[in-house]
Amino acid sequence: MTRTYAQMCLVARAMDVLGERWTLLIIRELGLGPRRFSDMLDGLPGIGTNLLSARLKHLEHHDVVTRIPLGGPGHSHAYQLTERGEAITPILAGLAQWGAGLEAPPTDYADRTRWALFAMRAGAAEAGAVFDTVTELVVGEETFWMYGDGTQNQLRVGPAPVRPGLRLSCSRATLHALAAHRVSVAAAAASGDLTVDGDIDTATAFFAVFALPETAADVAKPRRGKKRR
Amino acid sequence: MTRTYAQMCLVARAMDVLGERWTLLIIRELGLGPRRFSDMLDGLPGIGTNLLSARLKHLEHHDVVTRIPLGGPGHSHAYQLTERGEAITPILAGLAQWGAGLEAPPTDYADRTRWALFAMRAGAAEAGAVFDTVTELVVGEETFWMYGDGTQNQLRVGPAPVRPGLRLSCSRATLHALAAHRVSVAAAAASGDLTVDGDIDTATAFFAVFALPETAADVAKPRRGKKRR
DNA sequence: CGGTATCCGCAAAGATACTG
DNA sequence: CAGTATCTTTGCGGATACCG
Numbered sequence: 001m002t003r004t005y006a007q008m009c010l011v012a013r014a015m016d017v018l019g020e021r022w023t024l025l026i027i028r029e030l031g032l033g034p035r036r037f038s039d040m041l042d043g044l045p046g047i048g049t050n051l052l053s054a055r056l057k058h059l060e061h062h063d064v065v066t067r068i069p070l071g072g073p074g075h076s077h078a079y080q081l082t083e084r085g086e087a088i089t090p091i092l093a094g095l096a097q098w099g100a101g102l103e104a105p106p107t108d109y110a111d112r113t114r115w116a117l118f119a120m121r122a123g124a125a126e127a128g129a130v131f132d133t134v135t136e137l138v139v140g141e142e143t144f145w146m147y148g149d150g151t152q153n154q155l156r157v158g159p160a161p162v163r164p165g166l167r168l169s170c171s172r173a174t175l176h177a178l179a180a181h182r183v184s185v186a187a188a189a190a191s192g193d194l195t196v197d198g199d200i201d202t203a204t205a206f207f208a209v210f211a212l213p214e215t216a217a218d219v220a221k222p223r224r225g226k227k228r229r
Numbered sequence: 230m231t232r233t234y235a236q237m238c239l240v241a242r243a244m245d246v247l248g249e250r251w252t253l254l255i256i257r258e259l260g261l262g263p264r265r266f267s268d269m270l271d272g273l274p275g276i277g278t279n280l281l282s283a284r285l286k287h288l289e290h291h292d293v294v295t296r297i298p299l300g301g302p303g304h305s306h307a308y309q310l311t312e313r314g315e316a317i318t319p320i321l322a323g324l325a326q327w328g329a330g331l332e333a334p335p336t337d338y339a340d341r342t343r344w345a346l347f348a349m350r351a352g353a354a355e356a357g358a359v360f361d362t363v364t365e366l367v368v369g370e371e372t373f374w375m376y377g378d379g380t381q382n383q384l385r386v387g388p389a390p391v392r393p394g395l396r397l398s399c400s401r402a403t404l405h406a407l408a409a410h411r412v413s414v415a416a417a418a419a420s421g422d423l424t425v426d427g428d429i430d431t432a433t434a435f436f437a438v439f440a441l442p443e444t445a446a447d448v449a450k451p452r453r454g455k456k457r458r
Numbered sequence: 459c460g461g462t463a464t465c466c467g468c469a470a471a472g473a474t475a476c477t478g
Numbered sequence: 479c480a481g482t483a484t485c486t487t488t489g490c491g492g493a494t495a496c497c498g
Binding site: 003006007009011012013014015018019024025028039045046062064087088090091092094095097099105106109110111112115116118119122174213 | 250316
């Protein structure tokens with residue numbers, strides 16, 4: 001270990017393991033299932049390969065992350081959260097919830113669809129809601145799938161490995177609008193912004209569970225009537 | 230703002246505000262009520278006055294902390310969490326809960342009674358339990374008081390401002406033993422390690438609610454039968 | 459592809475002296 | 479008591495070179 005707080009306090013000891021820069025964001029990336037080194041670089045713009053490598057070793061040493069072989073072309077492998085690593089998810093959800101209260105960020109910040117999905121799941125976790133139907137989302141070029149494992153909702157990158165009970169297809173902007181409840185599923189489906197493959201009531205229920213926390217921007221600029229004149 | 234992740238992700242944006250070294254520990258200290266600069270130094274051994282000063286300014290700027298005047302001798306003042314700052318408490322509780330799973334720290338780490346109380350409260354928060362009776366704790370030279378505010382349990386430094394419904398007095402070691410359920414209230418009271426001023430059943434209920442999360446040390450070395458031979 | 463290693467410039471952290 | 483100022487040390491960011 002490098003720099004420690006040297007306190008018995010459990011918060012301090014957790015921060016001794018998780019408190020270095022990038023560490024929690026690395027765990028966020030792995031919260032969407034096993035990922036390869038280069039996949040993670042995409043979700044951590046600016047990290048530098050040396051730091052990512054050092055952090056992963058550190059987390060592996062503290063039983064937060066494991067390397068798993070990836071039977072494919074070449075001797076490649078991926079990183080995966082351990083059980084103890086998965087236990088960090090509620091903390092990340094809490095941070096996302098709290099972060100929703102901050103003022104709107106500069107528009108040039110990096111954005112990924114999976115981060116919005118992560119925040120949506122945080123909203124569901126806060127409410128203690130579990131969505132049972134296996135759902136596949138196609139947002140732009142990317143595909144995700146979500147399912148309730150009985151206790152909480154899981155979120156994974158890639159196509160669903162089983163036939164999903166619900167399939168939604170839209171742009172990232174429409175996803176945001178639906179999750180923030182600025183537009184209804186019926187309206188988005190009618191306008192063609194959203195394609196629903198399955199029961200439309202189930203789709204409505206999906207966005208009732210996976211609601212984006214109200215942002216400070218929503219509070220500051222409450223939209224009434226028409227928008228953008 | 231200085232170093233930012235420049236991501237739209239709500240977790241990253243929360244970490245932009247809270248992620249610097251010492252920041253969450255400062256909030257931990259303020260979670261026990263308003264504190265003066267020098268009080269905080271005691272709970273943050275090794276921080277350096279410049280860093281504490283810089284962090285407090287930063288947190289004040291982001292509406293996590295406010296300065297409040299302290300009508301007393303001299304022109305002194307204290308720092309206090311804002312509503313948004315208080316909202317970070319569940320995140321700290323989650324970190325404490327997670328930190329309990331780590332292996333036992335070196336024995337030369339700094340220790341404070343309030344950190345143990347903080348972890349006990351985290352255990353109660355996890356279980357969703359609220360303890361209504363205003364309780365005063367005298368541990369060694371220090372006095373604390375706790376109360377349920379309807380939603381969650383609050384923890385404060387100093388003597389209770391109202392007559393407490395329960396008053397407990399013991400050493401820090403006994404507090405740990407009681408909270409970890411290694412010894413019962415009845416046994417501790419009988420041996421004189423614990424003084425109960427109030428109903429003994431209420432005292433038992435207190436330690437049922439404020440249980441210390443099981444540590445990795447407890448799991449690794451399960452005590453069976455007699456202890457310390 | 460999947461990293462590790464090294465170097466440099468800079469910003470943040472640590473330590474301590476000093477001031478209102 | 480409540481900080482500010484200053485100096486040193488460490489960690490991070492970014493680039494690039496290298497290896498299985």
